[in-house]
Amino acid sequence: MKQTALFILSIIATFSLLFTACGDLDEHYSTNPNYRLSFSVDTLSFDTVFTTIGSATKQFMIYNQNSEALNIESIMLASGGESGFRLNVDGRKGDYFDNVGILAEDSMFVFVEVNVDPNDSNQPLLVEDSVVFITNGISQSVRLEAYGQNMRLHKGGLHITRDTTWTADLPHLVYDSITVDAGATLYLSEGTTLYMHDKANLIVDGRLISEGTLEHPVTIRGDRLDFVLDNILPYDRTPGQWGGIYFTEQSFGNRMSYTIVRNGTTGITLEPSDPAQQKLDVSNCQFTNMQGNVFTASNSHATLVNTEISNAGGAVVALACGNYQFTHCSLVNYMRLIQRNSSCLALADTYYPEGNPEAQAAGLDVRFDNCLIDGNYGSGDENYGGEIAVSFSDPEAVNYLFNHCAIATVIEENDTHFNQVELRTDENLPYYKMTGGEENKYQFDFRPDSVISLGVGKADPAISAQYPTDRLGINRLTNETGPTIGAYEYVQE
Numbered sequence: 001m002k003q004t005a006l007f008i009l010s011i012i013a014t015f016s017l018l019f020t021a022c023g024d025l026d027e028h029y030s031t032n033p034n035y036r037l038s039f040s041v042d043t044l045s046f047d048t049v050f051t052t053i054g055s056a057t058k059q060f061m062i063y064n065q066n067s068e069a070l071n072i073e074s075i076m077l078a079s080g081g082e083s084g085f086r087l088n089v090d091g092r093k094g095d096y097f098d099n100v101g102i103l104a105e106d107s108m109f110v111f112v113e114v115n116v117d118p119n120d121s122n123q124p125l126l127v128e129d130s131v132v133f134i135t136n137g138i139s140q141s142v143r144l145e146a147y148g149q150n151m152r153l154h155k156g157g158l159h160i161t162r163d164t165t166w167t168a169d170l171p172h173l174v175y176d177s178i179t180v181d182a183g184a185t186l187y188l189s190e191g192t193t194l195y196m197h198d199k200a201n202l203i204v205d206g207r208l209i210s211e212g213t214l215e216h217p218v219t220i221r222g223d224r225l226d227f228v229l230d231n232i233l234p235y236d237r238t239p240g241q242w243g244g245i246y247f248t249e250q251s252f253g254n255r256m257s258y259t260i261v262r263n264g265t266t267g268i269t270l271e272p273s274d275p276a277q278q279k280l281d282v283s284n285c286q287f288t289n290m291q292g293n294v295f296t297a298s299n300s301h302a303t304l305v306n307t308e309i310s311n312a313g314g315a316v317v318a319l320a321c322g323n324y325q326f327t328h329c330s331l332v333n334y335m336r337l338i339q340r341n342s343s344c345l346a347l348a349d350t351y352y353p354e355g356n357p358e359a360q361a362a363g364l365d366v367r368f369d370n371c372l373i374d375g376n377y378g379s380g381d382e383n384y385g386g387e388i389a390v391s392f393s394d395p396e397a398v399n400y401l402f403n404h405c406a407i408a409t410v411i412e413e414n415d416t417h418f419n420q421v422e423l424r425t426d427e428n429l430p431y432y433k434m435t436g437g438e439e440n441k442y443q444f445d446f447r448p449d450s451v452i453s454l455g456v457g458k459a460d461p462a463i464s465a466q467y468p469t470d471r472l473g474i475n476r477l478t479n480e481t482g483p484t485i486g487a488y489e490y491v492q493e
Contacts (some may be wrong), residue, residue, distance in 0.1 A: 166187070199243050373407045
């Protein structure tokens with residue numbers, strides 16, 4: 001009992017000392033008007049935020065670099081809370097705080113969020129405010145600024161049940177998945193932008209017609225507009241920001257032109273269907289930067305022309321049975337942000353029907369004309385290695401041809417599946433404008449950057465004559481060095 005009593009007394013004494021120390025601090029705030037606060041920023045800037053949705057939290061630091069404690073008499077928003085900014089100071093939320101103590105040579109966080117009121121404009125609206133600090137009668141401030149973007153919000157798992165057109169008058173924020181029901185068509189007109197929230201999918205049971213233009217492409221991307229690393233790596237260059245686009249078994253007659261799809265998880269998936277019917281027609285598109293595969297098709301029928309398919313944690317293109325034609329496409333994988341687990345191109349003659357754990361064997365008929373297939377795996381040391389991976393249970397049921405392609409792989413000398421191809425070697429390398437990394441702020445540009453780059457001037461002219469301009473509108477037939485293999489023509493700077 002005596003030990004327990006002594007323990008309780010010691011606790012009481014300790015708390016008495018703590019409260020005494022706090023009281024002493026209150027009595028020893030400096031009143032020197034020359035003592036000022038310091039801040040980690042002069043201006044706290046938010047990237048574009050969607051109206052009514054709010055932003056990610058940002059923060060800055062208050063520093064007392066003086067030799068005595070200071071009492072900050074007030075911390076407040078200059079607008080009085082009318083601008084949409086919200087503060088959290090030392091664990092308290094609000095727009096006004098008084099008598100906030102800060103010890104000598106100590107620091108404190110200020111967290112800031114913002115909501116922007118909607119308007120009728122498609123142009124970003126600048127919202128400004130300031131956090132004002134009064135210490136010993138001296139006023140200091142940190143400026144706040146944010147751009148707000150009005151949008152059309154789709155929440156609650158939208159089902160499109162009849163033919164619907166989305167336009168570019170305002171961007172569309174897809175907070176939950178969208179399903180295009182059987183019998184309905186979703187038209188995305190030129191310049192339309194879909195911002196997809198975390199895990200949101202576009203599921204097409206009916207039909208999708210996405211028709212952008214070179215000047216005004218359709219864009220489908222994640223909804224995070226801020227940075228993972230300030231001024232270096234935006235979320236828009238980070239894979240896995242949303243789900244993917246799924247064309248289900250009953251969906252046929254889909255078309256995508258001048259459409260950019262980026263930074264999702266599963267990319268574009270064609271689910272098993274009838275390979276005798278055209279499921280998807282793609283031209284002049286860019287599908288890039290996915291956490292898994294970029295383009296996955298099982299027992300389907302698709303054609304792709306003048307399209308870049310690039311950068312994946314999985315395969316850039318994975319085909320399992322079906323009928324496919326790739327012409328003047330660039331299949332390239334230099335993924336840096338996550339670990340790759342597959343070759344750039346994967347081909348198989350078996351697939352797994354939905355709900356069936358048993359693999360089904362079927363024919364594979366695929367042709368690549370004037371296509372670039374490359375990546376940071378290189379060519380490897382074995383036949384059909386490097387950036388190509390094949391898995392054929394019945395080679396006799398597979399019909400595939402690479403015609404005038406540039407490929408990072410190794411093949412036998414008389415392999416009839418390869419016609420006049422350019423193989424990547426130590427002396428025959430690709431040169432691109434940008435391949436990511438911090439020096440490029442993780443941007444990629446897979447246009448050839450040198451006249452000696454792999455595939456420049458090596459395309460089949462007869463094929464190029466059918467597609468005389470590249471993805472960016474450059475004429476292949478009048479280029480001095482062309483036509484070039486891949487989606488992009490080489491242009492001398």
